[in-house]
Amino acid sequence: MLASIFEKIVGPEANIAFQAYDGSKAGPDGAEVTLEVKSPIAVAYLAQAPGELGLARAYVAGHIDVHGDLYTLLDRMWNITTNDLTAAGKLAAIRSLGLKPLLMRVPPPPQEVRRGALARLGSRHAKRRDAEAIHHHYDVSNRFYEWVLGPSMAYTCAVFPSEDATLEEAQEAKFDLVARKLGLKPGMRLLDVGCGWGGMALHAARHYGVKVLGVTLSRQQAEWAQRAIADAGLQDLAEVRHMDYRDVTETGFDAVSSIGLTEHIGKDNLASYFSFLYGKLKPGGRLLNHCITRPTGIEKTFNKGGFINRYVFPDGELESVGHLIRRMEDTGFEIRHEENLREHYARTLRHWCDNLDAHWTEAVQEVGMGTARVWALYMAGCIVGFERNKVQLHQVLAVKLDEAGRSGVPLRPARDWP
Secondary structure, three states: OOHHHHHHHHHHHHOEEEOOOOHHHHHOOOOOOOEOOOOOHHHHHHOOOOOHHHHHHHOOOOOEEEOOHHOOOOOOHHHHHHOOOHHHHHHHHHHHHOOOHHHHHOOOOOOOHHHHHHHOOOOOOOHHHHHHHHHHHHOHHHHHHHHHHHOOOOOOOOOOOOOOHHHHHHHHHHHHHHHHOOOOOOOOEEEEEEOOOOOOHHHHHHHHEEEEEEEEEHHHHHHHHHHHHOOOOOOOOOOEEEOOHHHOOOOOOEEEEOOOHHHHHHHHHHHHHHHHHHHEEEEOOHHHHHHHHEOOOOOOOOOOOOHHHHHHOOOOOOOOOHHHHHHHHHHHOOOEEEEHHHHHHHHHHHHHHHHHHOHHHHHHHHHHHHHHHHHHHHHHHHHHHOOOOOOEOOOOOOOOEOOOOOOOOOOOOOOOOO
8 A cells, every 4th residue: 555655645756666674665676866764754744745845854863764876856746845745746645554553653853853842932033042053053963064064174165276186185175265255364353153162263264364253153163173273283263162153242353254044044134144245355355155045936845844953953043045035135134146056155065975875884873863863864965955956055155345335356366256
């Protein structure tokens, strides 16, 4: 029975094998990927949340296994796992399964964020609530992130200077691209908001002689970054604080880098966010905003009840680059350069997935099977999303003009940006 339902939902073109605890099978023999439903609990998850969320819950909880490459499975099941089932499809599947799976009590896996728990900490993007959302994702384990991210500890899109560049070379290239766009020079002051494990701060201090203040809401990130700064002997130039960017009191910075923070700000707070950063800059100071975006402003908004928001980035919100640029311009910034790096993010994620695979046993021991599966599922799914232009990654360079309207930006960069 389960196999026949699977065939109806997925269709014969998916080239995915299926097997279930009831002995039913579907799909071609010798398929690259097999989806195995191991227990009735998986069926209950799927019946109570048909589509992306039910599949994710069953997989994270271990009641569904994937034999073969997870990326290949998600790529072939794209319409189901990301666009969810139609209402008619959900109704047909539920009728086929009967009432029992609907009545079975199956709480979500413990890795799922309970929206009620976040709500008790305040409205979306209140400081306490933001701190908890960041803690959920980034304070998993520094050791786990070292395995996944590699030596750079950079958890944002890399920039690959060539097809055969390593992940470390690409992350170094990303930080240097940001530094060159910002026009960093010795003696300047840089504010790096949402600084992560301090990669940009270290690069700017080490290679450009810049005095850097980095801030992050993750205590584990801040502690790791401060140790890395000390080990590099850069304490006189670089500092990372565990704090909300909104609590930074210093002003008069020559540049601001925001690499992977805007996704956590929220649409209603973008105007105040860019206004705050504008106020931190000297006249002629530059902002480089690097973040994931929606491809347009007309498609379905970010699914606040979907897998990514419940398991990976609580309260995360994506907007189109056009919307972000408009908010930046309305704040007073002049936009000087913009580029889309979405193919680079797909490639970056592939490296992270490979790293997780290579350290799978240790990762499971460190953070547990459920959490390791969350990361495997979300990173593989994001590769598909970037490849299919469902999400993008944009860098936008802006400048705060002086009173005479001068930008201080040269007619052409000394070295062209890639």
